[in-house]
Structure formats: structure tokens, C-alpha cells
Amino acid sequence: MVKIMKKILNLKPLILIILFNYFIIIFGPEILYNIQINIERFLRPFLPRLFIGLIQTIAGMTLVLLWIFVWLKLYKTLFTREICKSRRQS
Numbered sequence: 001m002v003k004i005m006k007k008i009l010n011l012k013p014l015i016l017i018i019l020f021n022y023f024i025i026i027f028g029p030e031i032l033y034n035i036q037i038n039i040e041r042f043l044r045p046f047l048p049r050l051f052i053g054l055i056q057t058i059a060g061m062t063l064v065l066l067w068i069f070v071w072l073k074l075y076k077t078l079f080t081r082e083i084c085k086s087r088r089q090s
Helices: 002-009 013-043 049-089
Strands: none
Touching: 013 049
16 A cells, blocks of 8 residues: 555656546545535425525535645645756756
8 A cells, every 4th residue: 555655656746636636526526416415404404495505505615615725735735846856956
């Protein structure tokens, strides 16, 4: 397991970002769907549909913003490391 992680971390940053996006594209809709369904099932007896829809919208937007934030942090971290390496070599 450790050897696999070392190999993954040695990949180029662009490949890591592509793998991250692929993971989000494959598993993101299922996770978002499960969260939306569980919110509706939990709140249905207590709140009207309008408020449930509002809460589901807020949860979905929060997850999308979280994905963008993580993607930007990953991009910044990986490419600053590559830029520092190229500056040291030249």
C-alpha cells in the first residue's frame, strides 16, 4: 500500500488533478444523490417541501464549492512544488 502511494505521489501534477476530477465525476453524483435523499427523508415529517428543497440546494451548493476549493488547493500545492523544482534546476 505504501509503495502504491509513493508511486502515485511521484506522478506529474496534471495527472493527479485528472485523477481527482475523474474520482469526483464517477463518485460525486452518487454521493450527492444519497445526501439529498437522506435530507429529504429526515426532514419530510417536520418541514414543508419548500424548506426541504432550500436545504437540499444549500447542501448541493456547499458540496460544489467544497470541490472547487479542494481542486484549487490541490492545483496550487502541486504546481508550486513543480515551479520550485524547475527554478532550482535552472
